[in-house]
Amino acid sequence: MTERSHxxxxxxxxxxxxxxxxxxxxxxxxxxxxxxxxxxCTAQLxxxxxxxxxxxxxxxxxxxxxxxxxxxxxxxxxxxxxxxPSPVRSTRGEALRPRTAPPRSERRRAAWKTGAPVRIAxxxxxxxxxxxxxxxGRPNTPPPGGxxxxxxxxxxxxxxxxxxxxxxxxxxxxxxxxxxxxxxxxLERLVALEGGRG
Amino acid sequence: MLAFRGGDAxxxxxxxxxxxxxLLRYLERMLRDGAAAEELVQETFxxxxxxxxxxxxxxxxxxxxxxxxxxxxxxxxxxxxxxxPHASVDAEGAxxxxxGGPGTDDRVHARRMSEAVDRELAALPERQRAALWLTAxxxxxxxxVGRALDVSPQAVKSLVHRARTALAGRxxxxxxxxxx
Numbered sequence: 495m496t497e498r499s500h501x502x503x504x505x506x507x508x509x510x511x512x513x514x515x516x517x518x519x520x521x522x523x524x525x526x527x528x529x530x531x532x533x534x535c536t537a538q539l540x541x542x543x544x545x546x547x548x549x550x551x552x553x554x555x556x557x558x559x560x561x562x563x564x565x566x567x568x569x570x571x572x573x574x575x576x577x578x579p580s581p582v583r584s585t586r587g588e589a590l591r592p593r594t595a596p597p598r599s600e601r602r603r604a605a606w607k608t609g610a611p612v613r614i615a616x617x618x619x620x621x622x623x624x625x626x627x628x629x630x631g632r633p634n635t636p637p638p639g640g641x642x643x644x645x646x647x648x649x650x651x652x653x654x655x656x657x658x659x660x661x662x663x664x665x666x667x668x669x670x671x672x673x674x675x676x677x678x679x680x681l682e683r684l685v686a687l688e689g690g691r692g
Numbered sequence: 693m694l695a696f697r698g699g700d701a702x703x704x705x706x707x708x709x710x711x712x713x714x715l716l717r718y719l720e721r722m723l724r725d726g727a728a729a730e731e732l733v734q735e736t737f738x739x740x741x742x743x744x745x746x747x748x749x750x751x752x753x754x755x756x757x758x759x760x761x762x763x764x765x766x767x768x769x770x771x772x773x774x775x776x777p778h779a780s781v782d783a784e785g786a787x788x789x790x791x792g793g794p795g796t797d798d799r800v801h802a803r804r805m806s807e808a809v810d811r812e813l814a815a816l817p818e819r820q821r822a823a824l825w826l827t828a829x830x831x832x833x834x835x836x837v838g839r840a841l842d843v844s845p846q847a848v849k850s851l852v853h854r855a856r857t858a859l860a861g862r863x864x865x866x867x868x869x870x871x872x
Contacts, residue, residue: 506853506857507849507850507853509853510849510852510853510856510857511834511849511853513828513856514827514828514833514834514852516833516834516845516849541860541861541864542856542857542860544860544863545828545856545859545860545863546828546856548805548809548863549809549813549824549825549828549829550828550829551806551809552717552721552806552809552810552829553717554713554714554717555713555716555717555720556713557712557713557716558709558713561712561716561730561733563704563705563708563709563712563737564708564734564737564738564741566704566738566741
């Protein structure tokens with residue numbers, strides 16, 4: 495009998511559901527009865543259960559007294575926080591950083607605030623570069639010997655941005671977090687200004 | 693959770709101490725980065741605190757907690773230029789191998805087996821990894837895993853089975869190589 499014609503091919507997922515206790519009683523009885531007489535399903539069940547056994551062998555990391563509840567602003571610090579952080583070990587035995595840094599969301603907000611002028615300039619550079627590229631009468635080469643216009647300098651502005659700044663600018667979550675819509679208004683004004691020049 | 697929602701500040705600490713280790717273990721598997729996982733444990737509980745008024749008593753706290761943690765983990769995995777933590781894990785294993793000592797063979801074997809599970813888990817697609825872990829290790833029903841991952845229970849059944857089958861095949865191969 496080929497594997498394709500085997501009666502239980504096509505309902506392998508029920509073997510996992512059997513392990514997870516997710517089958518209705520009638521279906522469970524049918525699958526169990528079949529598996530008991532089918533070498534293929536018996537082997538498959540054994541292999542799938544072995545996976546769960548391996549996963550169950552992954553120990554819990556030690557966090558008791560080491561990983562403190564986060565401090566909520568406006569609330570007094572918990573006793574564990576006053577004592578100071580102690581080393582935390584993961585399940586792989588690696589030392590985790592003590593809880594002295596503010597949460598990731600706060601750090602990202604702070605980073606955004608401190609780097610906002612650079613990022614706004616970078617975003618403006620992108621818009622100006624796009625505007626320049628999309629101009630209908632744009633010459634292929636800049637005029638020789640002429641003073642470079644702000645528009646012609648736009649690609650250099652882009653080059654000046656670090657990879658991290660560009661990555662942050664493209665991070666959707668960051669865009670949502672920091673309401674770049676407000677900056678879009680600024681960008682729209684810049685586009686309108688450039689349009690007025692042309 | 694109800695006591696915490698009612699304004700009992702001590703209940704928040706109790707929730708943290710009850711769930712932090714499990715959450716850290718889950719997030720370590722999702723991210724393969726101990727430091728990032730630890731940060732997300734903190735972030736998850738900050739969000740629990742911030743959203744406590746929206747907690748519905750008929751929902752299991754674990755489902756709510758893992759839903760927040762899973763969303764944070766998936767966002768973290770999508771962040772550009774995430775550093776690759778694999779190198780440090782491999783280097784750590786290499787150091788232990790060099791150390792030697794009594795019972796080294798057994799410990800090295802156990803260590804390799806444990807690393808193999810972690811490595812193969814990490815190789816699974818994110819949603820399969822999350823579905824399998826939440827079902828097989830944390831014992832959440834398909835319906836609740838579905839709420840955490842924002843998919844149907846039938847989709848969870850499929851994700852779990854694909855993950856389990858893939859892991860079974862890869863671990864059998866790895867175990868064969870380790871024994872050689």
